[in-house]
Amino acid sequence: MSIHSPAETLSEKEVIAEAEEALDGIKAMRTEVGKVIFGQEQVVENAIVAILSGGHALLVGVPGLAKTKLVDTLGTVLGISAGRIQFTPDLMPSDILGSEVLEQSEDGKRSFRFVKGPIFTQLLMADEINRASPRTQSALLQAMQEYHVTFGGLRHDLPQPFHVLATQNPLEQEGTYPLPEAQLDRFLVQIDVDYPSLEAERQILLETTGTQDQTASPVFSGEKLIRLQKLVRRMPVPESVVNAILDLVRSARPGTGHASTDAHVAWGPGPRASQALMLCSRARALYDGRFAPSIDDIKALAEPVLQHRMALTFAARAEGVSVRGVIADIVKTLDQA
Numbered sequence: 001m002s003i004h005s006p007a008e009t010l011s012e013k014e015v016i017a018e019a020e021e022a023l024d025g026i027k028a029m030r031t032e033v034g035k036v037i038f039g040q041e042q043v044v045e046n047a048i049v050a051i052l053s054g055g056h057a058l059l060v061g062v063p064g065l066a067k068t069k070l071v072d073t074l075g076t077v078l079g080i081s082a083g084r085i086q087f088t089p090d091l092m093p094s095d096i097l098g099s100e101v102l103e104q105s106e107d108g109k110r111s112f113r114f115v116k117g118p119i120f121t122q123l124l125m126a127d128e129i130n131r132a133s134p135r136t137q138s139a140l141l142q143a144m145q146e147y148h149v150t151f152g153g154l155r156h157d158l159p160q161p162f163h164v165l166a167t168q169n170p171l172e173q174e175g176t177y178p179l180p181e182a183q184l185d186r187f188l189v190q191i192d193v194d195y196p197s198l199e200a201e202r203q204i205l206l207e208t209t210g211t212q213d214q215t216a217s218p219v220f221s222g223e224k225l226i227r228l229q230k231l232v233r234r235m236p237v238p239e240s241v242v243n244a245i246l247d248l249v250r251s252a253r254p255g256t257g258h259a260s261t262d263a264h265v266a267w268g269p270g271p272r273a274s275q276a277l278m279l280c281s282r283a284r285a286l287y288d289g290r291f292a293p294s295i296d297d298i299k300a301l302a303e304p305v306l307q308h309r310m311a312l313t314f315a316a317r318a319e320g321v322s323v324r325g326v327i328a329d330i331v332k333t334l335d336q337a
Helices: 012-034 041-052 067-078 093-097 139-146 198-208 222-234 239-251 259-264 271-287 295-309 314-318 323-336
Strands: 057-060 082-086 098-104 110-116 123-127 148-151 154-157 163-168 189-192 265-267
Touching: 012 041, 012 067, 012 222, 012 271, 041 057, 041 067, 041 163, 041 189, 041 222, 041 271, 067 082, 067 123, 067 163, 093 098, 093 139, 098 148, 110 154, 139 148, 139 163, 189 295, 222 271, 239 271, 239 295, 239 323, 259 265, 259 314, 259 323, 271 295, 295 323
Parallel strands: 057 163, 057 189, 082 123, 123 163
Antiparallel strands: 098 110, 148 154
C-alpha cells in the first residue's frame, strides 16, 4: 500500500514518467559536482537531498574541508544564484536583510527606498553561522521558515527557490553563540563533514595544485529545480516506510519506552523531524534512481535528520554517551520490527 500527498493530482504512472525524465538530469548533476568535490560522496548526497526536499542544511566540520566550495558548486550546477555571508560577532541584521536609504527626487520630494541585502539570493551560504549574535541569527529565522522578510513593516518576498546552507566549526567555540533549538529545527538535516580518505586527498592534491582548476557546468535552472521539488512531494511512500518514520521519531523521545532514549535523552524531536524524514527519504530514493523510498532510506537519514533535534541529559554527557550512539540504538529497533 502506498501513501500519496492529499494534493496529488497525477497518477502513479505519470509520476514515474516524470521521475524517469528527472533521473538523467540528476545523474548529470552528480557528474558535474564530482568534477570539483572529491571524496565527499555522502556529504554531497545529503546536501542535494536537502535541496531536492526544499529545505535547508547545516554543514558541521573543521575548516578546509571544501564546505564553501560545495555550496558554490551546487549553485553553479543547479543554475541558481548563490550568495555568501561571513558571520562575525559585529554582523547586524541589516547586513543580512538590507536597509532603507533616503532618496530625494528631482522635485525635492524625499522617500525611503529598501535596498535588498545578500539574503535575496536563491542559495545562501551562511559561513560560520554560530559566530554572529543571537539577534543576527534570528534575522534568518523568518526567511528560512516563511520565505520572506519584514522590514519597516513591509513584506519582501525572497526569490524562489530559496535555500540556506550554513556552516559551523565544531571545535573552535570561543566567542561563538550556539544556535537556539528553534533555529536548529529549521534545518532539514545536519551534515557532518569528515576528513577525506587517502585516495580522495591524493586526488585533491593532484587536481587542485596545477595551473587549471576543474569547474562545474550548469545542469538545472531555478524553474526545473522547483519542478523536481514538487515531484519529490508526489512520489508514493509505502505504508511500511511511514510506520518506520513514526516508530523512529517517537522512539527518540523520552518517556516512550525505548530504554536508551529514556536513560540518556532530555528532549527529543518533534513532528518536524517526521516531515523531514518523509521528504528526504523520497528525495534520496530519486537521487539513487528509485521511484519510492524504502526503510533503508530511513536508516541512512536517521542521523542527519535527528541528531540536531535531540539533547542528552547531563548524566549521559558525563558518561560519554553521544547522540549518534543513541540514534544507532534506535535504528537497531527498526531491524527488529
